[in-house]
Amino acid sequence: MSMIPQTKSPAGNIWFTADHHFGHLNIIKYCNRPFSSVEEMDAEMIRRWNEKVEPRDSVFHLGDFTLNGFEYAEKIFASLNGYIWLVPGHHDKRWIKEWGDEDFLISKSAGVCLEDKNAKVEYGGKVFLLSHRPPLLLDEIKIPPGMEMELVHNEFFLHGHNHKQKEPRRGGCLNIGVDLWDYYPVSGEQVLEIMDAS
Numbered sequence: 001m002s003m004i005p006q007t008k009s010p011a012g013n014i015w016f017t018a019d020h021h022f023g024h025l026n027i028i029k030y031c032n033r034p035f036s037s038v039e040e041m042d043a044e045m046i047r048r049w050n051e052k053v054e055p056r057d058s059v060f061h062l063g064d065f066t067l068n069g070f071e072y073a074e075k076i077f078a079s080l081n082g083y084i085w086l087v088p089g090h091h092d093k094r095w096i097k098e099w100g101d102e103d104f105l106i107s108k109s110a111g112v113c114l115e116d117k118n119a120k121v122e123y124g125g126k127v128f129l130l131s132h133r134p135p136l137l138l139d140e141i142k143i144p145p146g147m148e149m150e151l152v153h154n155e156f157f158l159h160g161h162n163h164k165q166k167e168p169r170r171g172g173c174l175n176i177g178v179d180l181w182d183y184y185p186v187s188g189e190q191v192l193e194i195m196d197a198s
Contacts, residue, residue, distance in 0.1 A: 012056035014123055014188035015082065018132065018160025019177035020045055021091065022066040022076045031163045031179050046079050048184045053081040059185060060121060062160045062176065063089025063132030070095040087119050089132035089161065123188045126195075127155045134159040134173055156195045169194060 021027040022045070025038050035041035053059055059082040066073050073095050077084065088096055119130045135157055160177035168180045174195060176186045 012054060012058055012082070014121075015053055015057060015059045015185040016062065016128070016130075016158055016176045016188070016191060017049075017059060017178060017181075017185035018062035018089070018175075019064045019163060019179060020061075020066070021064055023068040023072050024066065024091075027163075033179070033183075042076070045178065045183050046076070048182075050079075050081045052185055052187070055081050057082040059084045060119075060128075060130055060158075061086045062130055062158060063087055064091040064160060065089070066095065067091045068095065085119075087130050087132060124192045126192065128188075128191070129155055129157045131157070131159050133161045134170075134175070156191065158191065 022042050023038055027033065028035050028038070028041060033041060035044065049059075059080075061084055063086070065086060065088075066076060086092065121128050121130065155172070157173040158176050159173060160175060162175055163177060163179045165175050165177075165180060168175045172195070174186075174191060176191075178184070
């Protein structure tokens with residue numbers, strides 16, 4: 001598991017998000033998103049991102065950024081505020097392979113974790129374990145409540161992937177995919193409040 005640097009701007013805030021599927025027409029119908037076109041969806045999700053995220057902030061994107069090619073990804077990255085770290089999802093494989101991580105690191109303010117598609121970051125005295133998919137594929141495998149993952153008291157597991165999950169939190173896991181957060185990123189402070197709540 002890779003340790004991602006928190007931010008290049010220590011004064012900035014930290015945000016988490018996933019599953020934008022920029023440029024993906026079928027996701028509008030699949031997730032019943034309130035957009036009439038890909039252009040409207042992309043524009044509104046960029047607007048909501050930039051409404052919250054300042055240029056000096058860090059954003060950890062947990063995959064399925066876009067299914068389109070690297071030129072499309074580059075165009076979207078150029079329109080987003082913040083220093084962006086991507087933990088890839090399965091929809092990101094093709095464009096990341098085409099682009100190559102060295103070019104990706106040079107482009108705008110973005111970094112990519114390509115090792116085992118899992119990473120962790122420390123924030124607020126906690127360790128956030130980051131992955132595109134939930135542990136043990138909670139959305140596809142039935143596991144008794146409270147048994148999905150053994151986390152130590154200062155670790156939270158953040159993920160995306162499950163667009164139709166009804167509640168963001170399951171035990172020590174939090175789904176930060178945009179479909180559960182009105183297409184906004186989730187702040188580090190929000191995560192701490194939710195996960196510390198008993």
